[in-house]
Amino acid sequence: MSGAEDHVVDQRLWGEDPAFGRPPVLRRTIEGAAHFxxxxxxGAVRAAFAELTASLSRAS
Incomplete structure (x- = not known):
């Protein structure tokens, strides 16, 4: 999870690594947010965590 306007951490680093692109990993960009x-x-962070927990529940 990262803020769309985060200028502290370059989130493209994670997107280039295949380990971060397969289940159970979910990458979400939070609009209207930066580094925090x-x-x-x-609300968007809660939704992202809800999506992650739902996917983990389905996988078990």
Whole structure:
């Protein structure tokens, strides 16, 4: 999970590694957020975690 406007950490680094592109990994970009998406857009962060937990529940 990363903020769409994060200028501290280059999120492209994770996207280039195949290990971060397969289940159970879910990458989500949080719109309206920068380096602290849980503060800047908590609703979108909650939704991303809900999506992750739902996918993990389906996998088990």
């Amino acid at each position: 998406p849980w503060v800047e857009n908590p």
